[in-house]
Amino acid sequence: MQLSRDDLLQAYRRMRLIREFEDAVHDEFSAGNIPGFVHLYAGEEASAVGFCMHLDERDAIASTHRGHGHCIAKGCDERAMMFEIFGKKDGLCGGKGGSMHIADLSKGMMGANGIVGGGPPLICGAALSAKTLKTGGVAIAFVGDGGSNQGTTFESYNLAKVWNLPAIFVIEDNGYAETTSSSWSVAGSQVDRGKGFGMPAVQVDGSDFFAVWEVAREAIERARGGGGPSLVHVKCMRYYGHFEGDAATYKAPDEVARYKATKDPLMLFRQRVTEAGLLDGQALDAIDREAKARIEQCVAEAKAAPLPTEKDLLTDVYTSPY
Amino acid sequence: MSKKTYRQAINEALRQEMERDERVIIMGEDIAGGLGSPGEQDAWGGPLGVTKGLMPKFGRDRVLDTPITESGFIGAAVGAAATGLRPVAELMFVDFFGVCFDQIFNQAAKFKYMFGGKAVTPVVIRTMYGAGFRAASQHSQCLYPVFTHIPGLKVALPSNPYEAKGLLIQSIRDDDPVIFFEHKAMYDLEGEVPDEPYAIPFGEANVTREGDDATIIAFGRMVNFANDVADKLSKQGISCTVVDPRTTSPLDTETILETAAETGRVVVVDEAHPRCNMATDVAALIAQDAFDKLKAPIKMVTAPHCPVPFSPALEDLYIPGPDKIEAAVRAVVGKAH
Numbered sequence: 001m002q003l004s005r006d007d008l009l010q011a012y013r014r015m016r017l018i019r020e021f022e023d024a025v026h027d028e029f030s031a032g033n034i035p036g037f038v039h040l041y042a043g044e045e046a047s048a049v050g051f052c053m054h055l056d057e058r059d060a061i062a063s064t065h066r067g068h069g070h071c072i073a074k075g076c077d078e079r080a081m082m083f084e085i086f087g088k089k090d091g092l093c094g095g096k097g098g099s100m101h102i103a104d105l106s107k108g109m110m111g112a113n114g115i116v117g118g119g120p121p122l123i124c125g126a127a128l129s130a131k132t133l134k135t136g137g138v139a140i141a142f143v144g145d146g147g148s149n150q151g152t153t154f155e156s157y158n159l160a161k162v163w164n165l166p167a168i169f170v171i172e173d174n175g176y177a178e179t180t181s182s183s184w185s186v187a188g189s190q191v192d193r194g195k196g197f198g199m200p201a202v203q204v205d206g207s208d209f210f211a212v213w214e215v216a217r218e219a220i221e222r223a224r225g226g227g228g229p230s231l232v233h234v235k236c237m238r239y240y241g242h243f244e245g246d247a248a249t250y251k252a253p254d255e256v257a258r259y260k261a262t263k264d265p266l267m268l269f270r271q272r273v274t275e276a277g278l279l280d281g282q283a284l285d286a287i288d289r290e291a292k293a294r295i296e297q298c299v300a301e302a303k304a305a306p307l308p309t310e311k312d313l314l315t316d317v318y319t320s321p322y
Numbered sequence: 323m324s325k326k327t328y329r330q331a332i333n334e335a336l337r338q339e340m341e342r343d344e345r346v347i348i349m350g351e352d353i354a355g356g357l358g359s360p361g362e363q364d365a366w367g368g369p370l371g372v373t374k375g376l377m378p379k380f381g382r383d384r385v386l387d388t389p390i391t392e393s394g395f396i397g398a399a400v401g402a403a404a405t406g407l408r409p410v411a412e413l414m415f416v417d418f419f420g421v422c423f424d425q426i427f428n429q430a431a432k433f434k435y436m437f438g439g440k441a442v443t444p445v446v447i448r449t450m451y452g453a454g455f456r457a458a459s460q461h462s463q464c465l466y467p468v469f470t471h472i473p474g475l476k477v478a479l480p481s482n483p484y485e486a487k488g489l490l491i492q493s494i495r496d497d498d499p500v501i502f503f504e505h506k507a508m509y510d511l512e513g514e515v516p517d518e519p520y521a522i523p524f525g526e527a528n529v530t531r532e533g534d535d536a537t538i539i540a541f542g543r544m545v546n547f548a549n550d551v552a553d554k555l556s557k558q559g560i561s562c563t564v565v566d567p568r569t570t571s572p573l574d575t576e577t578i579l580e581t582a583a584e585t586g587r588v589v590v591v592d593e594a595h596p597r598c599n600m601a602t603d604v605a606a607l608i609a610q611d612a613f614d615k616l617k618a619p620i621k622m623v624t625a626p627h628c629p630v631p632f633s634p635a636l637e638d639l640y641i642p643g644p645d646k647i648e649a650a651v652r653a654v655v656g657k658a659h
Contacts, residue, residue: 094438121397155394
């Protein structure tokens with residue numbers, strides 16, 4: 001299977017949209033316009049998009065506290081997402097979830113999650129639904145290097161394997177759980193952990209969209225074909241702090257700058273496709289402009305949008321009568 | 323209608339709902355038993371035999387034995403509920419919620435609200451609770467007040483076989499996460515149970531006795547003790563109303579307030595520890611909204627503020643039994659006279 005021209009344009013568009021979205025949220029948060037906690041995905045775009053390019057409406061993903069990128073990659077509406085992050089009534093979750101709980105089950109996006117390691121058991125459930133209802137769907141848990149050390153994650157590896165679920169565990173290792181380096185906090189290796197549970201497990205360079213796309217394809221095809229769960233360890237870099245407001249002084253001074261200059265996933269994608277003659281620079285420039293304009297529009301509309309009111313406080317607690 | 327045990331009533335509810343709706347699956351540790359083992363399959367049917375016979379009937383695709391991995395499979399039940407199935411997961415003892423509570427109270431309970439109403443999570447967690455089994459501190463607690471505290475959850479406490487079947491069927495048909503508490507000392511309790519499926523609505527208390535002198539509001543197994551006390555005292559000229567709220571969330575505050583106001587003398591019976599339990603909750607409700615109708619201070623009969631002890635000599639002291647309930651009723655009635 002090869003990426004078509006449309007696929008390439010779509011992949012770049014989604015990665016660029018994530019980058020613009022996160023840069024805008026960074027600016028707006030810095031200006032004091034966004035309440036609460038936000039955790040930005042800039043720098044890790046190739047992971048979310050590399051996996052989600054293979055997914056459709058049958059498939060589910062669970063995200064982390066760093067969830068905006070997974071949302072956009074899975075097809076959530078970026079305008080409603082921006083409204084949500086601003087806490088507005090017409091946000092993706094009515095302003096009740098915010099950045100840490102942003103979700104759209106109608107798109108198979110089971111939520112960012114405020115609990116580190118909260119997603120993997122849920123994804124076992126989504127995979128069980130797909131298997132039981134014979135939808136052909138798969139389910140992907142995105143987990144950080146921090147979440148990779150939670151017991152829920154290990155329990156999910158085991159459960160997915162013994163139930164032979166169409167589940168994929170994607171460990172997005174951006175090097176730091178908050179301030180603590182994964183070189184210290186993770187005993188053994190992520191790949192060995194996966195193999196220890198009897199799962200196929202590989203490591204991939206998260207700056208390389210094409211490498212991610214290829215390992216994702218293998219894992220997802222295996223799951224769809226009844227071959228059970230897999231683990232993928234994605235090495236990547238987050239450009240901003242753990243949350244907005246974190247100056248990330250625990251990183252080496254030139255760590256992010258050097259990565260941006262040499263390994264930025266959007267830059268590498270552009271180099272690769274233009275050098276190979278797959279896309280021309282002008283088409284990519286056009287996407288850059290469109291994405292920037294789109295996010296500027298989302299921010300402007302989100303700022304002007306109405307807030308939820310008191311009558312929204314007690315709705316949506318239960319579905320059946322209470 | 324025929325006589326069935328609490329255990330049989332629960333089994334029948336599961337079987338009938340699984341027959342009605344293919345999306346209903348059940349999962350838990352050894353709910354069939356023997357998976358991967360050389361000997362008998364469906365060896366246990368759950369540790370106390372509640373789910374016996376369901377695996378042979380519905381197969382291992384719908385009756386899923388799990389590893390001992392409560393966070394993993396309770397979370398999987400929640401995730402499956404959010405994506406199209408209607409799972410009934412068995413948390414063997416409620417005491418084990420400590421190793422999986424995040425998936426219940428931070429995930430299942432909050433999806434609906436956090437996702438702006440765009441989530442439906444019809445998961446049921448069946449769990450054993452209560453003292454009287456000499457099962458000691460980590461297998462005997464009540465803990466339903468903890469779940470009752472959490473918006474987004476519903477909590478059912480069936481007090482007999484009829485209630486167990488009707489409330490479990492309602493739990494499975496309900497579109498919200500429901501924690502279904504089964505008292506382990508009641509599995510052999512017999513009662514009349516209709517053969518056909520029926521659902522008992524949540525939040526509608528059952529008034530099991532009607533009287534003029536005192537109102538006893540009791541939860542779960544304690545309803546049976548309260549009924550016995552009411553029957554005994556009625557022969558001695560003290561007539562009691564007994565209220566079984568059936569569910570602690572939602573709570574039928576209307577019936578509680580009405581029946582409290584009718585007699586003006588209230589005893590609340592709760593097997594849970596005394597702080598922040600259903601007894602304090604109901605007492606506070608009545609004190610706030612029906613204070614002017616009270617003729618005596620409210621009495622609370624609860625377990626003490628200590629872990630559940632092992633020794634039968636101590637556990638018998640721990641349980642709020644009929645003697646303590648009777649003494650409390652006599653006290654509220656006596657004060658008024």
